[in-house]
Amino acid sequence: MASEYSESNKHVYVGGDAYNYIINWNLLTAFFVLSAAFFIAGTLLIATGSIIKAIRENQVTANNNI
Secondary structure, X not given: OHHHOOHHHOOOOOOOOOHXXXXXXXXXXXXXXXXXXXXXXXXXXXXXXXXXXXXXXXXXXXXXXX
């Protein structure tokens, strides 16, 4: 039974209206989740870098005023 389904049938397109979307919805969902995760991680890294930079500049200014 396993020989009936080969790897070449993984992304087979059929001639229907929305059948192709139904077949590949899980792949599309995975790409959306991955891109959202990269967007959130990038935003957190930029925000963290800005906060650390502001803290360091504040420390340098405070040390110069002493």
